[in-house]
Amino acid sequence: MLRVGKLTDYATVILSIMAKDKHHVFAAMEMAALTGIALPTVSKVLKILVNAKILMSVRGAKGGYLLAGEPNGITVAAIISALEGPIALTECSLSKQACTAASGCGIRANWHVINQTIYNALASVTLADLIKPAVGLEEAYVPLASLYQ
């Protein structure tokens, strides 16, 4: 439901490995070996992360990649945005008159609130949190409905 692509998944794994050894410069091939992901694919993900300024790259022999900042400054929202593109909700696919007449627009405004809320939530979790041991699921409850009361 919250569909994130495989590349995003790869990115979190790659970044987590880097976060645990912050000053090590990882070559793409090294990362491919560590994760089991094919080299061209790892390479693609790494390039995307550099463009998003989440990673820095060092070119030439002995080059590679390393985190551009501290793990607690890299948010999950930033990682997802880098891989999945700008946060685009479903754009209005109804004709404008149908939208207004059929009361679709008000719904969409509410959708936007929900999506923004979820984005904010993801922006509050960082790579540093991600490499901590997982918390218990029973604690993971955020009542979004309170926004509507």
Added chain:
Amino acid sequence: MLRVGKLTDYATVILSIMAKDKHHVFAAMEMAALTGIALPTVSKVLKILVNAKILMSVRGAKGGYLLAGEPNGITVAAIISALEGPIALTECSLSKQACTAASGCGIRANWHVINQTIYNALASVTLADLIKPAVGLEEAYVPLASLYQ
């Protein structure tokens, strides 16, 4: 980023229209006219919603569709699940030894927490909320990070 398909979008529009006129039996063709969505597509969405027990159907002449329950009992999570299938996170796409060795698994557990949290949040919003006027964005802040402290 939180990508929901077009059909899910259609579903929210359709359900909102129905929620505003709870006892009216809407024929598929009527709904197509109201929304501007092509009849076969509306029909497809309606059938899916019936299977998910979000809608009831009345067959035969003068038949159609209507809500199976009260708007405040139909959650956004239920609507999304109906259209997008069971909430499937990205399944582990790394080899098992790489996963364990490369510390990917701990990350995935954290992913699961985040996804579950977002699901819970969506489960707290109902169709009744969705047809209310939208709330201001500045209020829409849910600090997920608190889970990690």
Added chain:
DNA sequence: TTTAAATAGTACTAAAATAGTACTGAATTA
């Protein structure tokens, strides 16, 4: 200075998911 190692960028191909359509069958009402 040359060679090897490594990233940068672009473009392409293949596979998967999604959206939309068509058609046949079954139920209900008039």
Added chain:
DNA sequence: TAATTCAGTACTATTTTAGTACTATTTAAA
């Protein structure tokens, strides 16, 4: 019994995503 309307299935086309290939550029070391 005829007309209306939903039920179900299967199919096709489109779009998105994943993955690959290739060339250029940069840097370290021999």
